[in-house]
Amino acid sequence: MTDMEQLIGEGIRAVRRVVIGVVGATVIAVGVALLVLPGPAFVVLPIGLGILAIEFEWARRLMRRARRLYETAARTSRPPDLDGNGATDPGREARDPRDSRDSEKFGPTTLER
Secondary structure, rough: OOOOHHHHHHHHHHHHHHHHHHHHHHHHHHHHHHHOOOOOOOHHEEEEEEEHHHHHHHHHHHHHHHHHHHHHHHHHOOOOOOOOOOOOOOOOOOOOOOOOHHHHOOOOOOOOO
């Protein structure tokens, strides 16, 4: 490889790095604006970070950290009452919606009529 080819290759890499940086920073700026404006900020911000992670190691590290935080939050959070029986806490018993104590307060249910 000649000196000229090497110089051209370095120039192309530098231009690529600048273009990725500008595009990624612009998408991040739009995402930050969408935090206060109506729009999908929590979709746009990771996209911008992903664009920056193509070329920059600090963005890759930040993406890995954000992914770990997301996975931890998804694993530890539990949506309430998925099974429909009223139990939202693991230690709390679910109550029967046809319980007689409730029918005293609210009258007969459609199942009891």
